[in-house]
Structures are given as structure tokens and as C-alpha cells.
Amino acid sequence: METLHSILPELIRIVICAIGGAVIVFGNALVMGYAERKLAGHIMLRPGPMEVGWHGILQLVVDGIKLMGKQLVVPKQADKPLYMLAPILAFAPVFAPLLLIPFSDKLQGFDIDVGMLVILAFASINVLAILIGGWSSNNKYSLFGAFRSVAQNVAYEIPMLISLLAVVFMTNTFSLREIAAAQSPVWFVLLQPLAFLIYIVAMVAETNRAPFDLPEAESELTAGFHTEYSGMSFSLFVLGEYANMFIVCSVATVFFLGGSSGIPLPYFEYTGALWFLLKVYALMFFLVWIRWTYPRTRFDQLMNFCWKYLIPFSLVNLLITVVVVKLI
Amino acid sequence: MKSYFSELFTGAWSLILGLKVTIKTMFTPIVTVQYPREKLEITPNYRGHIDLIKDAETGTHKCISCGSCQRECPSDCIVVVGEKREGVKGKVLTKFTLDFTKCSLCGACVEVCPTKALDYSNEYELAGDARSDFYFDILKRVEERK
């Protein structure tokens, strides 16, 4: 009886966290899928989805049902086990980082002292999933898409890590909650503007979104690494992409935009979470905005920008941060 | 070294300008017309298939069944039949059909008509699932029109 007593709260916590994670992943995909299409429409002077529900608000629900009902096609020459594994590998790892994001002071799944590393480690598995999917499809476009994704993600992981490291040096911890708490008077975006800019650029590249969407450049590669995927296996890739967007924006919020800090509303205990989500979705809006503004970069431009601009600047920024932290 | 930084700044500035353009566009009113529910007004210059003009005074068409349009038609898609009737001056139109599957909208019939009885219609919602949907009875159309 006593063992049950000690396990039960922990078990309930795990179940609630899992459900919360699933709600965030699917809810975020619904909201962002709709918002993305709507904003894309308005930027092009057209209304976007209008037919299903009021102003097309149920469009994504209907799309989801359609995708679930579709046949899973496996190409004849594909490597079947790997082909089926890739979408799962792209989707499953997004749950671990979601448990560590501090939505407010009280609202957090788990807090472990290497939180930042856990998020980055699980986010990097996405590249492997894309590579496996692209290779096992046995299609030249898929393979090219996967190769580009690897080159791009491995290159942009470096400035991303270094820019985050500058913040870690200032707070002296890897724990996300403590980093968010460390910026109660001044947000780090004001102290580390260069790191923030570098992180934003690297973030766009890491999530494979326009203008860095070379892995799925439809004008050259049909649909890149997910050319052969259909139905639910395709939608797992899309869900993974939107969840990854949410995660990188949350990390930006925690590291640079003060986490859940904001003006507290009266009569509401969880204002922190509201502020947090507001900041995250503001960043997501920015992602959508630049997606529909900039044309796709060429591959050499992409690599040049990373190796000639982002990495040197982030290193210089890190160096200055270290010197300043040491002197103060 | 100098070009390295100047490139960076001009590049960044152009990116900001691009963002400004799209955000402005986002808040300008939408120009899309939700077609089946809203419709644009058709310009008077629009040249649809031919129609007989209804004369406001007499309440009928001005066709004298001369058959000029039938002869002039390069695609041979107009059929005009008129008959002589007791007590009526000239011929009476009994049949005026247009085979729109062959019509090339050249407008030769409209040009040649001696009484200016023909005109282009504003009809553009022309979709059908059979060839026979495009055999128009122009005479019936003018009689049914208010």
C-alpha cells in the first residue's frame, strides 16, 4: 500500500504530462496550419480557406480526417522497415522537449538540470529521421532533399548552440526554469541582441522552413524528402515540423524573451502561461511572415551565410560575453 | 573586409524592407471575390455568344430573316429560317439557332446584320455535360427574356 502511495502521484504526473504534450502537439498543428494558410492568403491579397466552418476554421480538422483516411503507399523499391520508421522517428522525439518547457513558474512537466541539452539532443534526431526517410524512399529527389537537410542542419546547429551558450554563460546553468527566472529585471534579448538574431536565423534553418526550405524545395525536388510519403506517414512529418517550430520558439522565449514573465492579470493564477504562449505565437507569426516574404535561398548562399557570417559572429559574441562575465 | 560588412548591412536592410512590404499588404483589403456567392459586374465590352436584341418599342426582335448572318458565318453554325405569312410585311422568323460548339466568336454576323438585330450577350457561366447543351435556340431566348 505504501509503495502505491509513493508511486501514484508520480504516475499521475506522467500521465498528465503525456496528455498535455499530445494536446500541445495536435492543437498547435491545428492552430498553426490554419494560421499559416490564412496569413499566407492575406499576404497575397486573398482570403485563404473560407469554406469549412466560419471563415474556414474547421479546414484543418477536415484535412486531418482526409489524411487519416488515405492509403499508405510504400514504393516497391523502398526499404520498407526504414521507410515506415522515418515518420515515427520524426514525430516521436518532439514529446520529450515539450515536457521540459517551463510554461509558467508552476506549469512545467519536469525540470532537470541539463534541460537545454535535452531539447537540443532530441531536436537533432529530426535530421536523422529526414535522412532515413529520404534514403529509404529510393527516389533521387528524396535523397537530394535528405542530403541538403543534413548539410543544412549540421551547419546551422553550430551557431544555434553557440548563441545559446552565450546566455548559458550569463546564467551559469542549463536548466530552462532557472534561465527563464534569471531575466526578471531585463530580458536577455536586450543584453544579447546579436545572439538573439543569430538564434532566430538558425531556428528558421533548423526547422527547414522558407527561406531555408531547401530539403523540400518543390520547384527543384518535387517535395524533397517526403515525395513518396502519403496519408498518415506524411502528416506525421508535418506534425513533427509544426511541433518543432513550437519547441524552437519556446526555447527562444525561455532564453531571450523572459520566459513566462509579464504583467500579471488580476484574478488569474496562470497568467505566466498566457504570456508565454503569447510570446511563442508572436515568434511563430514572425516565422510565417518571413516564409511568405522571402524567396528560397540558393544552396551555396545558405552555406556561405552560415559559415562566413553566423559562426564568426556567434563566436565573437561568445568571446565578448565571456570577457564581460569574467570582469563583472 | 569593407565589402563584407557593407554587404551584410545592405542585405539586412533589404530584408527589413521586404518585411515592411508584406506586412502592409497583409492589412490591405482582400481583392478576391467569392465567386458563386458574389459576382463581378461584366463589362459592356465582353463578347459572349450572339443574342437577338429585344426592341423596347415593339417588344420583339428586329430580325427580318434575311439570312445574311447564316451566309457570313465562317464556321457555319447559324441557322435562320423565316416564312411568309398572310397580312405581314416581309418574312417572319420561325427558327434562329446557334451551334456554340463551333462558334469562334468572330462577330461577323453582328457586323453584317442590316437591321442591327444581333448583339453579344453577357453570358459567361457556360458549363455543360453534353454537346447538346451548347445548341442555343436564340429565338426562344429572346422571347423568354423580359
Next chain:
Amino acid sequence: MIVFEYIAEILFYGFMILTFMGGFMAVRSKLLMHAVLGLAVSLFGVAGLYFFLGSPFLAMMQVLIYVGAVCIMIVMGVMLGSTPDQLATKNFSGQNLLLAILACSTGFIALFVAIGQTKFAPAAQRVGDMSIRFVGENLLFKYCLAFELISVVLLTAIIGAIILARGGREEKAS
């Protein structure tokens, strides 16, 4: 509390099996891609073991570094190695077999002796507060030798890559 210990025990054996299966797959697969993925599975298992031993920092660094490394290895493998639909030929025979057994047994005996003579501190202690200062001091003072030895591994990898790439190029030229 006893239930947690059982779960931990199960996880430990799970990670061990994962490590061995991955290693087996890496050695015995006929497709290069499968072999490299086996390596990834094996490395993931090792990361799990680090986690089990109470060092989440090392576990996460393992995942973070080796996922990227594995990806690059696959890319290199596809670009430099045989085409994906070409199966690897069996070359475990004659001199190769002898050399392989010799190398493996030497490594095994060396490790076995080393492990047998070491006195291990009990694991699962809380190692530290994971602040930057703690990580830095440990890496650059306490575990300095291990840290430097990793760079030897990288050097070997670079030399191997150069040999592979040059070999491929010379064959084509002739």
C-alpha cells in the same frame, strides 16, 4: 520504492541489449545504411547507460554529437561507398578474418584486464550541480586526459576519411 528499482533494472538490461543489438547490426548488415543505423542504435544505447549511471549531461552530449555524426557518416557512405542497391560482398575470410580476430581479442583482453583491476566508485550518486563552472572544471582538470583522448578519435576519423576519399579518387583516375 522497490518498484522503481525493478524499473531501473529493466531499463539497464534494455539499454544493454540495445547496445549489443546495434553493434551486431553495425557489423553484420549487408547494406551500408543499415550498418550505420545500427551504430546509431548502439550509441543511443550507450547514451541510455550513461543516463542510468547518473550522468544526464554525458548522455545528452552523446545523443547530440553522435546523431549529427551518424548522419554525416551516412552521407559520406552514400557518396563515397558503393551504391545503395549494391550489397556488400563477404570479405571475412583468410587474412582478413585472422586480422579481425587478432584486433578484437587484443582490444577485449586489454579492456578486460583494465576493468578487472579498477576499483569503481558506486554509481548513481549525484555527481554535481551541473553549473557551467562544474562542467568546465571537470572537463579541463579532472577528466582532462579523457577529453584529450576524444580528439585522438577525431584525428583517426579524419585520417580515415582522407584515405577513403583518396582511394576512391585514384581508382577512378586509373
